[in-house]
Amino acid sequence: xxxxxxxxxxxxxxxxxxxxxxxxxxxxxxxxxxxxxxxxxxxxxxxxxxxxxxxxxxxxxxxxxxxxxxxxxxxxxxxxxxxxxxxxxxxxxxxxxxxxxxxxxxxx
Numbered sequence: 477x478x479x480x481x482x483x484x485x486x487x488x489x490x491x492x493x494x495x496x497x498x499x500x501x502x503x504x505x506x507x508x509x510x511x512x513x514x515x516x517x518x519x520x521x522x523x524x525x526x527x528x529x530x531x532x533x534x535x536x537x538x539x540x541x542x543x544x545x546x547x548x549x550x551x552x553x554x555x556x557x558x559x560x561x562x563x564x565x566x567x568x569x570x571x572x573x574x575x576x577x578x579x580x581x582x583x584x
Contacts, residue, residue, distance in 0.1 A: 484520045485556030487529070489548050491522075523552050540569050550574065 491514055498506035514522050523529070525548055532551035536542050542550070550571060553561045558574060566578045 482519070485553060485558050486514070486520070486522055487549050487552035488522055488524050489545060489552075490514060493545070521556065523556055525552070526555075529555050536571070540571070542568070 491511065494510045494514070495507050498504070498510065514520065529548065529551045532554060533544065533547035536547040536550055537544065540547075546565070546568060549563075550561055550568075553574060554571075560575045560577050561568070561571070562577050562579060564579050566580065568576050568578075570576050
């Protein structure tokens with residue numbers, strides 16, 4: 477149940493990332509469940525990659541040598557007003573104004 481304690485913002489690029497496994501497995505049910513979560517969950521906003529996000533991503537790539545998908549995701553978080561960026565990639569650098577939280581380090 478969504479209690480409104482926080483909201484989650486992600487880029488539409490996330491669908492590209494999460495659908496790979498179910499599509500490889502031919503698992504249409506799981507793929508549809510991922511779509512439902514990303515596009516119809518209360519407290520989760522999926523944002524399109526607009527030109528301002530693309531430009532911010534380019535600046536992030538220039539400043540931090542990020543890969544394009546990472547830069548787009550971080551730029552989306554910034555545009556969405558996020559305080560934290562949750563990732564599985566411990567190699568991502570800290571970005572001013574955005575705390576990078578590595579999932580593996582949060583689970584104890």
